[in-house]
Amino acid sequence: MNTRTYDSTPSRRVAFLGLGVMGYPMAGHLARAGHQVTVYNRTASKSIAWCAEYTGTTGQNDTLNHAATPRLAVQGAELVFCCVGNDDDLRSVVLGEDGAFAGMAPGAVLVDHTTASANVARELYALAKARGLNFVDAPVSGGQAGAQNGALTVMCGGDLAAFEVAKPVAMAFSKAFTYLGDSGAGQLAKMVNQICIAGLVQGLAEAIAFGDKAGLDMPLVLDVIGKGAAQSWQMDNRGKTMVDGKFDFGFAVDWMRKDLGLVLDEAKRNGARLPATALIDQFYADIQQMGGRRWDTSSLIKRLK
Template identity: 60%
Template sequence: MAKLAFIGLGVMGFPMAGHLQKAGHDVTVYNRTTAKAEKWVENYGGASALTPAEAAKGADVVFTCVGNDDDLRSVILGDEGALAGMSEGALLVDHTTASALVARELADVAGERGIGFVDAPVSGGQAGAENGQLAVMCGGGDADFARAREVMTAYAKACECFGSVGAGQLTKMVNQVCIAGIVQGISEGLNFAAKSGLDPKAVAKLVAQGAGGSWQLENRANTMADGEFEFGFAVNWMRKDLGIALEHAQHVGVSLPVAALVDQFYGDVQALGGGRWDTSSLIHRLRVLGGDAS
């Protein structure tokens, strides 16, 4: 059993912290909305704190899972940030999907205080978090990663380190680029099937058994066919993630034409009022706007 802190109880962090508590660890949570932290304690036990620093005090490992680079800085740095409450020898593990630059920035600050750092964005969506079946993409030193992985087994079905700090965020960018292209392809395929007089659900069921199969097809085809998008990973967050990837691609001189185009398509979905819809809502854009990319 370890003494842990978990900062950020969104749709991912809430169940992830719960898995840690259920695994027998002593978990203290912090969330910007106090009522959410109180609800977590009611569901899982453990304790809540009023600041990240208070939550992190005495913790062996502190986990963060918030929205973006600025959110991350706000809960880690400053007098009330997590680092202010952490002791030398502790470990900070960040599950936020953020930039590789902020991961390296925070790792440097933590290192000056003798605190380890692992960037560890996740994939698997809300269902993966709730079921403890996440894929965790990490960057950090070998010893820090080994220490983090031992605890993250509570909610990870796969967990790998791809290099030094920042490598986890770069790997997550790859993940999001792949998803963008896949979901657009599925949207076009299912829309094509429906317009051609086929049953898109029946087609998807068969295609999923062959080379065209994917997690997205197996888990989203039926809801896409039914026009149901009020769940899952929001378009607003996907655009944030793709923006990070596109910015990094420009920095390293890599072309991401499909990701850039799909990012524009997600912008259309936002304009249609679907910013909070699941990313599979790309098919709605095709139904309303057709194939026009202008």
Template identity: 65%
Template sequence: MTKCAFLGLGVMGYPMAGHLVAQGHDVTVYNRTATKAQAWANAHGGKWAVTPREAAEGADFVMACVGNDDDLRSVVLGADGALAGMREGAIFVDHTTVSAAVTRELYDQAKAAGVSFVDAPVSGGQAGAENGVLSVMCGGDPDAYLSAETIMQCYGRTVKRLGDSGAGQLTKMVNQICIAGLVQGLSEGLHFAEKAGLDIREVVDVIQGGAAGSWQMVNRHQTMADDHFDHGFAVDWMRKDLGICLETANENGVSLPTTALIDQFYKDVQKLGGGRWDTSSLIKRLRALD
């Protein structure tokens, strides 16, 4: 049994923390809304704390999955932050999708406190978190990663270190860039099929096993056809992630014209009231243009 803390119990963190308990670990959780932490503890038999510092005290590993750069700083730093409660030699594992800049900043802060910091953003969505089959892309010191790898395998099917601090976040940016282009292409293809009088399901049945096939096509074509977007990764969060991608690309002198355009398409979806729709709702924008 390993003593763990988990900070942030959103649609991803709630089931991820549950997998740690299911694998026999001693888990204390923290959530900004305390009633959610209490509910988790009642459901899973773990403990909950009123501050990140209290949750982190005595833990070997502290995991976080919160909203953005500022949210991450708020649970790591300060008198009530996790670093104030972590023992020397403990490891902080950040599953939040944030900028590589804040990752490196917190890596340095943790190192000064005698704590290791691994950036480990995840992909796979709510279903991947619930089923324990996430992809976890990691950056940080090799020894810290190796120590944390087994813990992350409680909810990750693919767990891999890509390089030094920030490499995990940069890899997550690649992931989001690829998804954005793919979902827009899928949306255009399915919308074209609709307007041509074809049955989307029959079309996908034919093409999904060929070069056009993808996870998005297999798992989202039916809900896209049904105009149903109440699952998966929300547009608001995708725009947050794409903003990080575009800012980092600008810093590195990289051109991302397609990503920039699709970010604006997602902005249009937000204007339609779809900030909480999942990312496959790009097809909704195309229908609205008809």
């Protein structure tokens, strides 16, 4: 049961596009915070289920509704939030005659929480500006648990004025909603985040595998070193499940490979050298070959046992 309390932000008319494992609870926090929410999902049954969960009705006369297309969902919305799978999915819900841009009112803000490329963020920003609209790239960190608990970290790029319009509403599902610079800056910051996570998880996997081979009580070792300089979120939340070989939760390997692909593509463009990240990306490819496409990213340790 969600017990989160919400700040008294005035009710706004908003839309949410994409009700996956992240978007579904994010949209729910907006509803619980008192906003008038219209949702769209490619599979309409999910939109209907969302309305039933958050209002007990699927009718169109309530403050929470579902729409058949992104264009219909965004009509009358001051703010549009989006969280889909990749660049192509993002273009499919934003562009075209049934896309969000076709239905948004002048001055409305689209906040995109998809982890996508910096290039598509800049592309959609430019197209939005040409239409008199606003676009903020705002990928998130915190995973499914962060979305469910309303405790996501959000990294934003775009115009500061549009960011400031979105922030009070987006805090319904965020613990931090931070402006980092021009269009694309949010996506680039998320890439930095994923580089860090990949290295941390691989280091933790090697450490646990080494400790096991040495005959150590690894849960006890993790308790001890978790109080020192080796401490990290990954150690605190994934260390003991890695020892136990449990990977049926969290951020899937397939998603991490998508994200690291974005990272490596951007590195080719900007000249950054990422030898460890490129190697760990291939380690994740090994996990996929082992049948672990939907395992948590901490499953890297499976290669070492």
